[in-house]
Amino acid sequence: MKSKLLEQIKEIAPKLLSIEDLWTNRDQHYHTFLSLGFPDDKVEQWRQTPINDQLNKPLYYVTDNSPKQIERLDDYFSCPIENFEKYLFLIHNGAPLYSDQVIFKDPNTGMIAGSLRHAFLLFPDIFNKYFDNIADPAYNGFVALNMSLASNGFFLYVPSGVKVKLPVQLINYSKGDDNPFIQSRNLIILDDNAEITFLQCDDTHMSVDNSFYNILTEFYIGKGATLYHYKLQNKSNNSSLINTMFFTLNESSNLHSLSLTYNGGFIRNETIINMDAPEANAKIYGLGLIDRQQIIENLAFINHNAKNCTSYQTFKNIIDEEGRGLFNGHIKVMPGAQKTSAYQLTRNILLTDEARIFVKPFLEIYADDVKCSHGSSIGKLDxxxxxxxxxxxxxxxxxxxxxxxxxxxxxxxxxxxxxxxxxxxxxxxxxxxxxxxxxxxxxxxxxxxxxxxxxxxxx
Amino acid sequence: MQDDNFDWIKEQEYEYGFETPIEVEVFPKGINEDIIRRLSSIKGEPDFMLEFRLKAFEYWKNMIPPTWGHLKFDPIDFQDISYYAAPKKLKSNEIDPELLETFEKLGVPLEEREILAGVAVDAIFDSVSVKTTFREELDKLGIIFCPISEAIRNHPELIKKYLGTVVSPYDNFYAALNSAVFSDGSFVYIPKGVKCPVELSSYFRINTQNIGQFERTLIIADEESYVSYLEGCTAPMRDENQLHAAVVELIALDNAEIKYSTVQNWYPGDKEGKGGIYNMVTKRGICKGKNSKISWTQVETGSAITWKYPSCILSGDNSIGEFYSVAVTNNYQQADTGTKMIHIGKNTRSTIISKGISAGYSQNSYRGLVKITKNALNSRNYTQCDSLLLTDHCGAHTWPYIDVANDESIVEHEATTSKISEDQLFYCNQRGISTEEAIRLIVNGYTREVISKLPMEFAVEAQKLLSLSLENGIG
Structure with missing residues (x-):
């Protein structure tokens, strides 16, 4: 069945690759995908992941990612947080929904937000400067597949020095009963000294039989910029989600990322942070509440490539019934990244003897003047x-x-x-x-x- | 400032790098069925042993060397190694005085003085056991302590029952190779209710050029027994790399305890990373009986490459596994070492304390697995692995794997990586302690938790070795 999906992809690929008004390099990434294939349990990072089970479900590749206009976004889907004012954006089965403008530019601040494809067409200067420069197609098959065939998603640009007061909320939603396999790609750019709060929500409609979402998000955080990033995930029990996020952090930039996973059949969040300039700071938090037969995986790879950077990670899971949790943290301190402080903590509670957790807290250190530590604990309630x-x-x-x-x-x-x-x-x-x-x-x-x-x- | 402080580290010399000029019988290079048959017949082995070897060899031929370690080295040509070398005069049951002198030089007593030392020694030179001391004393207690080749001939029932049960001949690449070509090693059997009164010890020495040493150690502690076993090793200085692929199996039955200590000081290669021993070792113990205990203590200072994970399978209820390790790497040494604790029985407990020290351009990794199976209710693990970095070219890595499948167990893991802080050095300097002395003091304190687990004679040795590895001419 997995090869059935692969066959579908191979069949659809020429059509998708021949779309003209779209970014380049897709052919190259497609070849990378073909050589990598989908990861399986022979690959170290996927050893404990039953990814084949997810790919073996009947799935149909969704090709239509063009934006759709609807009357009111709030009517379509609302996840109301009381008194919560925000800019709301919706992506339905990979296609951006809009009521007014497909891409929106705030006249006061210059913030641009909306369909990724339209950003490519309307704001090529900004788009081309960052696009494809952050994610690594060789990272795994899902990333390569997304970089080659995903044709739309969400784009956000915050100009230099702008502090956006209202949070931006993006909801990735799947609905319908046609077992969709969806790809979506996002690009979030914070120019120097910008600041914004970005909420990324993943939801599925109850009626969906199976769904598979492969989301790739690239984040660029400019000098002195600050990003507050929240990820809220409530997906149905038969949905699968691969969520890969690449962050590039510049000098003195700050990242504050927090993910809350309430529910989801299979969710794998991979966070890759590249600290390429000194004085960058990253704080990453994750909380997973896992029960039934859910599988929630959190992976965080932090590359300290420059000196004086700090990173903190805290991931917690409560695992009930037959749930399975996985945490893989990896701190890599490159030669010359002196005065690095990197901390990593994972705590997990198992509530039944059917629950299971894998924990892999790695440290890889090539510089001596560093303070790195990790701690992990797994246990029951005291x-x-x-x-x-x-x-x-x-x-x-x-x-x-x-x-x-x-x-x-x-x-x-x-x-x-x-x-x-x-x-x-x-x-x-x-x-x-x-x-x-x-x-x-x-x-x-x-x-x-x-x-x-x-x-x-x-x- | 950094480099000034540690320049002297690079200048240390390997004390045991001499070669003994002795006539040896060496097999031609290469491995094939004939070599294995010839080896088996020289040893006068029964048929079941030859079969064991050939099966392992058959399996090994289709295996590929593991590459998952954080190690970089050129692939080993297994046909370019000679698989057997033995001192010639041994056949006449006399020990070459040259050999005696060698072991004397290494500080291993094979003569009368052994009684004072209070340690029973099995000395292994290249592929064969030279002498096992203290035999008569141990015989009286029913303890069997002899070269494994002798045990295969004299106690085939024990060998049949236990050999390959903890580390299967198909376990991994190097274990399969060892199973096919192992030439000697130690065998220990402690009968029911006996507490072994002396420390048992084996000393491994690689002398001949281009040979690989493949020894196999099997220790069985029957119900209610206790044994403490020590292992030491050295090799001459050479430009080529030599392979050492050993297998150690420990079996502890009900209420038995095995304490296994290693001070590993194979030749680590020179300052440019040339030569040195490739130490690819599979060590594993099983706590088969209830309330049994296996404790591994290792001080790893030698070898160009170390690939070694002394592990415990805790299958008996209430059994205990321990792992204490100090691994020091300098110059271009690479170590990838750690442990596996597999909890199967109820109320099993394990403790892992690992201390890594990296200097020069070396890479030092801790790799460990703690697995709590579904039925291992109420199990407990505590892991601590710390790394100390002494120069800015070296690396220290931690790769722990934790897999828990029940809700009544508690697993804790802690790790830190840092260098010796300037505050600590400053504090010592201020009190008139030289930087060199201060580092020694701090390293001593850092490794103390592990060194204190070694038997007394070994602890002194290990302390000395650590000083030698990291210091210059402190007498």
């Missing part, structure tokens, strides 16, 4: 802490909740948008209680959001 709480009249169920809550707290504390934080607290609370039920739009039913009875937000 019996003594449980006992302490129960002794004080809290029932076992609530005591467990409280402890799991506390466990997630240091990730939630890193959310700097207060409305999002409040919503996240509620979501986690409900998610841990197992109360999240399906609503018509998104499997998490967050539209029925209420303040939960047990509110530990002040802890």
């Amino acid at each position: 019996d003594e802490a449980l006992y302490y709480l129960m002794q004080r009249g809290i029932c076992e169920k609530n005591a467990k909740l409280l402890l799991m809550y506390a466990f997630t707290n240091d990730i939630v504390a890193e959310i700097h948008i207060s409305d999002l934080k409040k919503q996240t607290i509620g979501m986690i609370n409900r998610r841990l209680k197992g109360e999240l039920s399906a609503c018509d739009q998104c499997i998490l039913g967050c539209t029925k959001f209420e303040i939960p009875e047990l509110d530990f937000s002040d802890f």
Whole structure:
């Protein structure tokens, strides 16, 4: 079946590669894909990943990525965070949706956001400077496939010195029952000293049988620029998502990236950060709540190529039922990257004896004047802490909740948008209680959001 | 400032680099079925052993050398190695005085003085065991301590039962090769309820040019027994690389304990990275019985390439696995070493303490696996692996793998990488301690947790070795 998908791709490729008003180099990347193929468990980084199971599902390659106009974006899909003002952008099965303009340029700030393909056509100067320069097609087959055949996605440009007040929210959504295999490619550019908050949400509609999303995002963070990046993932149990993100960090730039994975059949987030200039800082956080037969994987590769850079990683997972988690952190400090500080921490709680976790916290260091450390722990809820709480009249169920809550707290504390934080607290609370039920739009039913009875937000 | 401080590190000399001029019988280079048959017949082995070897060889022919290690070296030509070399005079049951002198020079007592040292030694020179001391004393307790070739002839039932059960002949490339061509090594059997009163020890020496050393060690600790085993090794200085591919198997039955200590000081190559031993070793122990314990302690200072992962399979309930390691690399040495702890039984515990020190242009990696299977309820692992970097050309890497499949176990892992901080040096300097002395002090403190696990005689040796590896002329 996997070869069936490959056959489909081979059949479609000539047509997609011959699209004229599109960026170049696609042929070259396609050859890279053909030589790499899809990764399998013979490859070290994919050894614990049942990727074949995902690719063996019946899937149909979606070729039409051209933007579609609809009346109101909010009607189509809304994931309301209360009082949350934002610029909203939607991608449906790989095709950007718009109500007014397919690509939008803010007259006041000069910020450009919208369809990637239109950015290529309308803003070639900016586009060509960054596009294809950040991601590495040889990284794996999925990246090469995306770079060769993806023909649309999201584009965001923040000009030099501009601090955008409102967050930009991008929702990647799949709907329909035709087992889509979707590719989408994003390019996010922050020019020197710019600042923005970018929310990337991945959702699927309940009715989707199988879906496979292969998303590639390239981030360029200019000198002194700051990016707050949030990734919220609520996908259905039979969806698959490969989310690969390449970041280039320039001098004194800051990256603050946080991913929250509430639900998803198979989700693999790969974060590759290249710190090419001194004084760059990156903080990466991840929280996964995994149950049923879900598989959630987080991989973070941080390349310290210049001196005086710092990186922090904290990844946490709570794994219930037959869930499987994977964390692979890799800090690489190149020769000459002196005065590097790099920290990596992963903590995991397993709740059943069917749950499983793989952890690979790697350090690869070629410079001596560095401070690098990693820590990892895997375990159950602390019996003594449980006992302490129960002794004080809290029932076992609530005591467990409280402890799991506390466990997630240091990730939630890193959310700097207060409305999002409040919503996240509620979501986690409900998610841990197992109360999240399906609503018509998104499997998490967050539209029925209420303040939960047990509110530990002040802890 | 950095380089000034550490220049002297590069100037150290390898103390054991001499060669013993002795007549040896050497097999022609290359490996094939005839070589294996000839080796087996020289050793007077029973048929089952030859079969074991040939099967392993058949399997090995279709294998490819592993490349996943963080190691860079030219592929080894396995037909360019001679697989057997033995001192000629040995046949007459007399030890060449030249040989005795060699071991004397290496500090390994084979004569009367051994009684004072209190260590029973099995000395292995190239492919054969030269002498095993203390035999009579041990016989009285029922302890079998002899060269493995002798055990194959005299105790075939034990060999049949245990050889290849922990490290299968098909386990990996080098284990398969070893299974096909191993020539000697030590065999230890501790009977039920016996606590071995002396330290058992084997000393490995590669002397002849162009040979590979393939020794095999098998230690069986029967119920309620205890043994502490030490291993040391050296080789002459040569420009060519030599291969050492050993297999060590430990078996601990109910309530038994095995303590295995290694001080590995093979020739590491010269300052330009020329020559040195390729040390490709498979070491694995199984805690078969309940409440059993296996403890690995290693001080790795030699070898151009080290590829070695002493592991524990904790299959008995309540069993304990330990791994304490100090790995020092200097000049162009490369080490990829660590451990595997496979938890299968309930309430199993393991501890991993690994300390890496890299200097010069060397690369030092820790690679480890902690696997908690579904039924290993209430298991516990603690891992700490620290790296110390002494120059800005070297590398220190950590590759831990953790795989947990039940909710009642706790696994913790910690690692740090840093250099000796200028504050620490400054503090010592300020108190009148020279930089050289200060580094020694800090390295001593850093490795102490591991060195303290070594038996006393070895601890002194190891301390000395560490000083030698990192210092210049401190007497």
